[in-house]
Amino acid sequence: MRELTYREALSEAMAEEMERDESVFLMGEEVGVYNGAYKVSRGFLDRFGPQRVVDTPISEAGFAGIGIGAAMVGLRPIIEFMTFNFAILALDQILNTAAKTYYMSGGQIPIPIVFRGPTGAALQLAAQHSQAVETQYTHSPGIKVVTPGTPADAKGLLKAAIRDDDPVVVLEGELLYNVKGEVPEGEHIVPLGVAEVKREGSDVSIITHGKMVHVALQAAARLAKDQISAEVLDLRSLRPLDVDAILTTVAKTNRVVYLEEGWPLAGVGAEIVNIIQEEAFDELDAPVLRVTQADVPMPYAKNLEQLAKPSAQRVVDACNRVLYR
Amino acid sequence: MAKSRTSLRSGLETADLPRPPKSLGGLSREALLDFLKEMLLSRRFEEAAEEAYAIGKIGGFCHLYIGQEAVGVGAIRAIRPDDYVITAYREHAQAINKGISPRAVMAELFGRSTGCSGGKGGSMHLFDASVNFMGGYAIVGGHVPLAAGFGWAIKYRGEDRVCLCFLGDAAVNQGSFHETLNMAAVWKLPVVYVVENNEYGMGTAYARVSTLPIFERACSYDIPSTAVDGQDVVAVHTAVREYAERARRGEGPSLIEARTYRYKGHSMSDPVHGVYRSKEEVEDRMSHADPIVLLRSRMEAVGLIDQATMDALDNEVRAVVADAVKFADASPVADPSQLYTHVYHSLDVHGRLFLDRMNRSAAKVSEGVGRGVGGGEARGGVGANRKDS
Structure with a gap:
C-alpha cells in the first residue's frame, strides 16, 4: 500500500x-x-x-x-x-x-x-x-x-x-x-465512533487516543521484550465513544492503563475509567491506572518538558503495576 | 480629539435628534398603518408576557421589548422575507415582526411543544428558519459573527439577500463585535448591523463604560454608519432600507445606531428604576418618546388616522395576543422523549453519543431512528408544528 x-x-x-x-x-x-x-x-x-x-x-x-x-x-x-x-x-x-x-x-x-x-x-x-x-x-x-x-x-x-x-x-x-x-487508495472513510486495536495483546490493555498511540506502541514493544503482551486500543473518536471496544479489550486482558496527553482531573481517561468500573467491574484484576501529562503547565526547559510529558517508560511502569510485577 | 464625558452623554440622548421629522418617509397610509399595528402588537404581546410571567406561566429570564418597538418594526419592514434576521435575547417582538406567529412565540415562552423552538429554546432562543428568523442568542455579542457568516454564505452563493443583525449597546464592547466588523468590511459582506442603544447594558449606562458614540465605532472599520432616532419607526425604516439596498448592491456592511429606550427592567427580575436610573428619567422618556404615540400623532396631524381606526387596530391586536396566550396555555408540554432529540443531527450508528446512564436506553432508541431514516428525521425540526395561525 x-x-x-x-x-x-x-x-x-x-x-x-x-x-x-x-x-x-x-x-x-x-x-x-x-x-x-x-x-x-x-x-x-x-x-x-x-x-x-x-x-x-x-x-x-x-x-x-x-x-x-x-x-x-x-x-x-x-x-x-x-x-x-x-x-x-x-x-x-x-x-x-x-x-x-x-x-x-x-x-x-x-x-x-x-x-x-x-x-x-x-x-x-x-x-x-x-x-x-x-x-x-x-x-x-x-x-x-x-x-x-x-x-x-x-x-x-x-x-x-x-x-x-x-x-x-x-x-x-x-x-x-x-x-x-x-493510506488506502481511493475512497477511504473512517466512521466516527469506531475504535481500532492498533496492536493485539492479551496481558494488559493500553487504551489511548491521538498522538499517544505512538507512545503506547513504543511501550507495548518494550513490554514485549519482557514477554508481556500489551494490547493497544486507539479510541480514534472521543464522541461518539466506542464503549463496546473498550469493554471488549477489558474483558480480554482484565488490566487497563489509560494513556493521554492531557491533564488528569476530569480528563478523557477519567471518564474511561468510570465507564470501566461501572460496566466491567467484575472483569478487572487490578485498578485502572492513568498516564497523563504532569499536572502542571508545560515547562520550557527541555529536561522539565520531558518529565512533564507522558513517556513510553511511564506507560511500561504503569502496565507493570497493573500486572503486579 | 477626545470628547468629554458631558458631551458624550448629551450626544447619546434621543432628545438631541430631530423629532418629529417633517415627512412620513414617503410611505403610504397602508404602510404606516401596518407599522402602527405591528408596534401595537409588539407592545400588547409583551404586556401579556409580563402578566404570564407574574403568574408563573413563563419561567427563567424574560426580557421585554416595551419602548423599543419602532426599531424592530421599522428595520424588519425594510427588508425582504427571504432576508435573514438574527438578534439577541430581547427578541419576542422581532420574531413576530419577521413572521413567526404570536401563538408559536407565546407557546415557546410557556415552554410548550408547539413553541417555535419546540420548547427547547425559551424566551431567549426563538427560531424559525422557514421565515429566516435565525435565532435569539444570549451571550452578549456572540451572535454578531453569525450574521457575518450568513452574509458570507449569501456572497458565496451569489445571492442578493441581506442579513439584518440586531444587537444591544453593550455588545459593541465585546471583542466579537470588533473582529466581525473588521472581517465583514474586508469581505464586503451584506450585513446591516442595527445597534439598539437603549442606553443601558443591564444596569450600566453605555456612557459610563465607553468613550465614543456607538455609530462612530464603525469608522474604525471603514463601515458607513449613522445614528437615528430609534423611537421614530419611519426614520429606522428609511435608514435600514437604504443600507440594505446598499448591501444588496454588493457594497458591504453598515451599522445603524438606533437610539431607543427600554421602559421595563433589563429582565423581569430587574427593577424598572431605582438603582441605576431614576423614576423621573423613565417617566420622562415614556411620556415624550413613545414610538407608538409618536407615529400616531404624526399620522393624526396629517389626517391619516382617527380614534376609531386606532381603537380598531388595538382591539384587533389584543385579540391576536389573547388567542396566543390561550393557545400557549392549552398546548401540551414537551414530550419527555424530546429531551435527547436535536442534540445531534447525524446519529452515528457506531459508538455512544450520550454518556449519561439516564440516556442509556434513549440512545439506543435514537440510534434506531437514525438508522431507519438515514439520520434525516430531524431535518424539518419543529417546523411542522408551526403552521398554527
Whole structure:
C-alpha cells in the first residue's frame, strides 16, 4: 500500500471533499497565501481560489463564528485553527453556538462544520502553545470529537467529519504531520465512533487516543521484550465513544492503563475509567491506572518538558503495576 | 480629539435628534398603518408576557421589548422575507415582526411543544428558519459573527439577500463585535448591523463604560454608519432600507445606531428604576418618546388616522395576543422523549453519543431512528408544528 505523511493524508481528505462538494470551503489563519502554517493546505489557494480558501485576520472567535453562521445556512466550512491553543479564544462560539443551536432551535438548524488543527505539545513551545484540549470539547453535548493518530485515520476521520451534519472537532498532532503511514487508495472513510486495536495483546490493555498511540506502541514493544503482551486500543473518536471496544479489550486482558496527553482531573481517561468500573467491574484484576501529562503547565526547559510529558517508560511502569510485577 | 464625558452623554440622548421629522418617509397610509399595528402588537404581546410571567406561566429570564418597538418594526419592514434576521435575547417582538406567529412565540415562552423552538429554546432562543428568523442568542455579542457568516454564505452563493443583525449597546464592547466588523468590511459582506442603544447594558449606562458614540465605532472599520432616532419607526425604516439596498448592491456592511429606550427592567427580575436610573428619567422618556404615540400623532396631524381606526387596530391586536396566550396555555408540554432529540443531527450508528446512564436506553432508541431514516428525521425540526395561525 502507498505511504503518505499525516499532513498529506489530511490534505488529500480536504481536497477530495472540496472537489466532491462545492459547499465545502477552508477558512483560517495562513491557509491560503502562506499554504498553511503546517502546510496542510499547500497548493489549495491555486487549486480552489480565494473564495474557498480564505485567509483570515487573527480573530479566532470572529472567524469561528462566521464559519458557524455559514454552516447554519447550509455551507460546510472547515475552520482551521493554527493550533487549538488559539481556539480557546473561540470557545464561546464553539461551545455556546455550534454545540447548542441545533438543540435550542428544536432541530431546525443543523451545523455541519469542522474545526481542525493541532492539539497537544510539540517541542519546547512552553505553556501557552503546549496543551491537549480534548476535555474542553468532549465535555459538551452537541459536539463530536475525533483524534486521528495515523495518516490513514487522519484521512478517513477528516472525510467523515466533513460529511457529518454536526460540528466535529478534529484534533491533530503537531508532531504527527511528518509521520508516514499506509493510506488506502481511493475512497477511504473512517466512521466516527469506531475504535481500532492498533496492536493485539492479551496481558494488559493500553487504551489511548491521538498522538499517544505512538507512545503506547513504543511501550507495548518494550513490554514485549519482557514477554508481556500489551494490547493497544486507539479510541480514534472521543464522541461518539466506542464503549463496546473498550469493554471488549477489558474483558480480554482484565488490566487497563489509560494513556493521554492531557491533564488528569476530569480528563478523557477519567471518564474511561468510570465507564470501566461501572460496566466491567467484575472483569478487572487490578485498578485502572492513568498516564497523563504532569499536572502542571508545560515547562520550557527541555529536561522539565520531558518529565512533564507522558513517556513510553511511564506507560511500561504503569502496565507493570497493573500486572503486579 | 477626545470628547468629554458631558458631551458624550448629551450626544447619546434621543432628545438631541430631530423629532418629529417633517415627512412620513414617503410611505403610504397602508404602510404606516401596518407599522402602527405591528408596534401595537409588539407592545400588547409583551404586556401579556409580563402578566404570564407574574403568574408563573413563563419561567427563567424574560426580557421585554416595551419602548423599543419602532426599531424592530421599522428595520424588519425594510427588508425582504427571504432576508435573514438574527438578534439577541430581547427578541419576542422581532420574531413576530419577521413572521413567526404570536401563538408559536407565546407557546415557546410557556415552554410548550408547539413553541417555535419546540420548547427547547425559551424566551431567549426563538427560531424559525422557514421565515429566516435565525435565532435569539444570549451571550452578549456572540451572535454578531453569525450574521457575518450568513452574509458570507449569501456572497458565496451569489445571492442578493441581506442579513439584518440586531444587537444591544453593550455588545459593541465585546471583542466579537470588533473582529466581525473588521472581517465583514474586508469581505464586503451584506450585513446591516442595527445597534439598539437603549442606553443601558443591564444596569450600566453605555456612557459610563465607553468613550465614543456607538455609530462612530464603525469608522474604525471603514463601515458607513449613522445614528437615528430609534423611537421614530419611519426614520429606522428609511435608514435600514437604504443600507440594505446598499448591501444588496454588493457594497458591504453598515451599522445603524438606533437610539431607543427600554421602559421595563433589563429582565423581569430587574427593577424598572431605582438603582441605576431614576423614576423621573423613565417617566420622562415614556411620556415624550413613545414610538407608538409618536407615529400616531404624526399620522393624526396629517389626517391619516382617527380614534376609531386606532381603537380598531388595538382591539384587533389584543385579540391576536389573547388567542396566543390561550393557545400557549392549552398546548401540551414537551414530550419527555424530546429531551435527547436535536442534540445531534447525524446519529452515528457506531459508538455512544450520550454518556449519561439516564440516556442509556434513549440512545439506543435514537440510534434506531437514525438508522431507519438515514439520520434525516430531524431535518424539518419543529417546523411542522408551526403552521398554527
